Amino acid sequence: MRRVLNLACRLVLALFAAGLVLYFSGYSPLAAYKAMIWGAVSSWDGIAQTLVQATPLIFTGLAVALANNCGVFNIGAEGQLYLGAMAAAVLAAYLPPLPHLLHVIIALCGGALFGGLWALIAAWLKIKADANEVIITIMLNSIGTLLCAYLANYTFKAPGPVPQTPTIHSSAALSRLGQGAQFSSALFVGLFFVLVVWFLLYHTKLGYDLKVVGSNPRAAAAAGINVPQMIGLTLLLSGALAGLGGAGQILGLHGRYIDGFSPGYGFDGVAVAILGGNSPLGVLFSALLFGLMRAGGMILDRTTNVPVDFVIIIQAAIILFVSAPELLKTLKINWKKGGVKHARTVADK
């Protein structure tokens, strides 16, 4: 309970800080927040859009969170997502039409495999040369994005001026739900993997070992856990989750690989995982919250003159305020047993 309160307090501070930026840019933050939230929840379209926006974030959030549990910072979800998307798009368009479910599963598995292998490069270098996985995965992001750009521009390019792959076979499409709504069963794949990761982390020996490595690698090694193997496996699974996210976007939303289709889902995954406290259910919650803000932000963009990029500022503020352990201590916000005690209220500042 205290943890939730603590998180809520940080969230409010982050929204306040982002609002300040908006205020100094000459907009009304309250009106903007109201338009955003109201726009995202007041209509079926808004809710559907929230779910559409949340879907890739569930995957990338899970990817980052799983790695964080093992003490590995996978900041490369963006590249893994691109690789997974490309693999799925190619399998879905170039294989002959197969029975529906089979084709979907093959394409998803391809996406997971390539995302996972891409992350495995970082694991290999980390284990072999003790290379910092943060820098390696950042570099792999750029390489992966460029590689996919090349493939979409040349190797697998569909005829026409746009760098994109051919349309996927309908047998590989994740079915759309509802009429006119853009969200697809990719969302349910995401929910399924929330449960999978939850089960893995809290109900299996593997998950337990993984967390031991994350909290204390030396103790883990002393207890007989093969730490390098665990790091490799974690990054493989983490990359696979990000790759699945990319595959889901292609099979469920775009119907083909389009160059530059991700506006930074991988980096958003970092924010989602941090706000979700690196737990799968937390990730689900924060992905939905970010999805809501994105959906609301798009409505804000259409109805007012506040650009959708405002949401990025909120995201940055959330990352900063949630990931700073000594923030509340410094601001003298303390919790005593049985309630919230503000030594100095937030409003005073």
Added chain:
Amino acid sequence: MLEQWLTSDAAYIIIGLISSMLRMATPLGLAAFGAVYSERAGVVNLGLEGLMLVGAFFGVLGSFLTGNPWTGVVFSLIAGGVMALILAIFTLKFKANHVVSGVALNLLGQGITAVLLVAIWGNRGKSPDVAGIYPVYIPGLSDIPVIGEIFFRQSPFFYMMIAIMIISWFVFYRTKWGLRLRAIGENPAAVDSLGIQVFVYKYLAVVLGGMFAGLGGACLSLGELSMFSRNMVSGRGYIAVAATILGNWNPVGVVLASLLFGLTSAIEMNLQLYGWPTQFVQMLPYIVTILVLGGFVRKVSPPKAVGKHFDRSDTYV
């Protein structure tokens, strides 16, 4: 013989290539100084992309407001410094994870510049054209054949990069402040035990580094395009991170690394001209960095205490 060669096509292409290599290297080198200062003092700075973006934006804003591009340069220095101060406060005071804060800084730069672009100029894509900073022909020197053409007809930002490189090298390796700064990145507790204000050095280094990265951004906006366009830094911040590593956190090293990556950009521009695929050339800086970190090329050694939190109260327990 030489004169004959100088008028040939090959000479024309090579001189053009080297000259644009220097031009493309300048923003990278300036931004990489940002990471060098910050990380020598023990603070990981992955926010170069965001710092460059605000530098680029406020540089144009300053020029727009006053009509003088050099005011823009001052604006970009201030903007970069203030953004870096956010990084410093969160990592040093609030003990946030350095990498995470860097990611946030990049997002912040992207969001703030996009929102301000609309707020100030009502345009989602780009700012109006402003007075920019153009290449300077250094009198006398610029007339030297080849050398003059390559080195002495560059943007003032290039000369600034060279000046900062020399001064930084001198400060780092020939003054007591530089020695202290480097020692703080290796072992802050030891420096603290000598009664030196570790945190003052850390804050100053991060903010100064942010100012250099901001300058790198202004080099792109004021020095290249004379305007700001959305997300114009487009990954150069990450190349600068790569240059920092390849340059082994040394001011001279990072300029050399930036030159190498500037060359790949220059080649890429030429390929684009002929309609050839550029993606693989664009990958080179990142691949080189991975090879270096994987121990395949040369050994680099980051400051030992980089990314670690330092707390005086832990030291004397």
